Amino acid sequence: MQTATTIVLLFVLLIVIALIASGVGPYPIAPLTVLDVLTHRLFGTSADTTLSTVLFNIRLPRVVAAGLVGAALAAAGAAYQSLFRNPLVSPDILGVSTGAGLGAVIGILLGLPVLIIQLFGFAGGLATVMIVVALARMLRGSGDVLVLVLAGIVVGALAGAAISLVKVLADPYDQLPAITFWLLGSLAGVKANDVAATVPVVLIGLAPLVLLRWRIGVLSLGDDEARALGVNVERVRAIVIAAATLVTASVVAISGVIGWVGLMIPHMARILTGPRFDRLLLASIPLGAAFMIAVDTLARSGARIEIPLGVLTAAIGGPLFVWLLARSRKRLVP
Amino acid sequence: MIHAIKRISLALFVSLCIASILSAAPARARTVTDSAGRQVDVPDTISRVFTAGPPASTLLYMLAPQKMIGWVRTPHNAEKPFLLPSVRELPELGRLTGRGDTLNLERLLAAKPDIIIDFGTLNDTYRSLADRVQAQTGIPYLLIDGRFQNTPAALRLLADVLGVKARGEELAHAAEQTFARVDRTIAGIPADKRPRVYLARGPEGLESGSRGSINTEIIERVGGINVVEGLREKGGIVNVSPEQVIAWAPDTIITLDHRFQKTVHRKAEWKPIPAVASNRIFVAPNLPYGFIDSPPSVNRLAGLTWLLYKLYPDKTQGNLRDDIRAFYHLFYQVDLTDAELNTLLDGPGG
Secondary structure (H helix, E strand, O other): OOHHHHHHHHHHHHHHHHHHHHHOOOOOOOHHHHHHHHHHHHOOOOOOHHHHHHHHHHHHHHHHHHHHHHHHHHHHHHHHHHHOOOOOOOHHHHOHHHHHHHHHHHHHHOOOOHHHHHHHHHHHHHHHHHHHHHHHHHHHOOOOHHHHHHHHHHHHHHHHHHHHHHHHHOOOOOHHHHHHHHHHOOOOOOOHHHHHHHHHHHHHHHHHHHHOHHHHHHHOOOHHHHHHOOOOHHHHHHHHHHHHHHHHHHHHHHHOOOOOHHHHHHHHHHHHHOOOHHHHHHHHHHHHHHHHHHHHHHHHHOOOOOOOHHHHHHHHHHHHHHHHHHHOHHHHOO | OHHHHHHHHHHHHHHHHHHHHHHHOOOOOEEEEOOOOOEEEEOOOOOOEEEOOHHHHHHHHHHOHHHEOOEOOOOOOOOHHHOOHHHHOOOEOOOOOOOOOOOOHHHHHHOOOOEEEEEEOOOHHHHHHHHHHHHHHOOOEEEEEOOHHHHHHHHHHHHHHHOOHHHHHHHHHHHHHHHHHHHHHHHOOOHHHOOEEEEEEOOOOOEEEOOOOOOOHHHHHOOOEEOOOOOOOOOOEEEOOHHHHHHHOOOEEEEOOHHHHHHHHHOHHHOOOHHHHOOOEEEOOOOOOOOOOOOOOOOHHHHHHHHHHHHOOOOOOOOHHHHHHHHHHHHHOOOOOHHHHHHHHHOOOO
16 A cells, blocks of 8 residues: 555544544533534534533543644654664653653642643653753763663653652652652543643644654664765754654643553554654654544543553553564564 | 734633633522632532542531532442441542542533532642632532641531531531540640650551651640651651661550551560550551541541540540440441441451
8 A cells, every 4th residue: 555545544544533532431422412512612502511511621622632642652752763773762762751750740749730730741851851961962972872872761760769759758648649640641631721732832843853754764774874865963863852852741741651652653653654764753643643542532431430541551552562573573583 | 002902802812711611600609718718609509519539528428428429439348337328339430639630520520510529738739620620610619628627617618518507517516526625635744744656557567657747647636746757847658667666666556457466566676665565556447437547537536536545544534435436426427336336446356
């Protein structure tokens, strides 16, 4: 199948899944009623207030947020995998999620408003990666990918230890559950405002990845080859790190920490489109969004209580990843 | 000019928002000021109440069990005899804690509560959470100060909102009497004669709550000295070493675990501790709710009475069993059999 067709089909799949997800949830709404409420809203006439509250204040923001989270994490994962020329890399390779987690739990510990907690999360993620990059540059110039990854591991571990310290200091009845749930990831409290604030940041982060997709792809050939082809390796690498960090930190700020998506979705996309980065990125975005919307629908409808997203993505992602590895074994092992 | 347009559109937007909130809400009868100072419009008659966490659940159960629509966590079988039959089988709805939580807002709406209440810490996180959930669902959300000392006021506030003023007054009065009794008992005891208490949590008894923590608030309220010095103003759960417990030399140990009480004498590292040598180790009852905390709610009033008998046996007049029976009759609305009282105070099979 033509790659372009595949990508178009993935976007169609995304729209279908988003529509289905809008109709599914613990508050029962008949499919026709969804359309009814939507048209009422469009023409400005009033409909059942509880129904429209559920749809517009709770369910649709969640569906959009899930799509954003999936798209951002998948795109960041694909970019990092290409940049580090390593298929086991996820968006958290430089410690973004852990840093965002630390920022958020400090916010919870200080008893700050929810919006400020989200900003703390965002700032924590960005700050962590900045420290990592600075540390790598100090140690051995900015060019060495290995030093960058090692610095990421070290700073990420430190942030993880700091999170544990915050947990110890937190109030066990109010703050500790809040921290635990935050670190497991959830979209249960997402509001339309959160989505509206996150969309532009994610778009700003995704834009350079999409625009530079050819040059990023060339990077995966190796630095010398990329230079020979006229790519400014250092600059492209810096842009990829900045863009991927920005999108990851912004979605982690509204969803909490969600693992596996950024690692697994690029692998699924690779099966559909092959390893070329430009195609891989364009396929990862709708695939990640569709996957996350499906998983979040399960999280809010699967049981009487919310199932944490991080738990679901690990439960689904782990086995799926093993299957993907088994499938592609021939390609990974020469 | 551009400034003016911006301002006008902002004003339009705000009034649109207000209009949509007003039109979405059914007729509200009155405005209540909650403990956080928020003005909340509540309906005249409230028959379905959703609670955000275990402390609020307990408070609501004691005031108006008929208005409960579910539990944060389903009661265990061992806890059920200590609760009214009408509420034992209510569904588990999850909790609202902040950023991520186990509660689904759609399910919250599907449960059709008239009001949401939270009883516990008041800070900006919980304030903004309440505002968000209220704006998102259109359901009034009331925050009630959960400090132990505030118990009578909390009972009165919620009783007033729920329209069960007489019941609230009765319980608040009983709470005030319990506090007054404690104050009378400990009034004449100088600081150096007060019991030095260690709260032994966890399987090895090496987790505790430092001074000022919500877990040990009740020990300090009953005049005990928590030997675990505060790490900060508002302490939390801490891990300690046996060596440190020996150094603190508590004369009383309160534990939440029967096994700990039974096995502590066999552990060499606990032998030098005065409380172990004199066998002053008390297991806090926990049916249906803990006497010391878990959850830190109105149930701690029973713990206060219990501690009074345990810590000051010479200075307390009355009978612990009668007092606890009366507390359960009044607050939980259950009459305990002798067997149930034994299970409660002495543990299963005790």
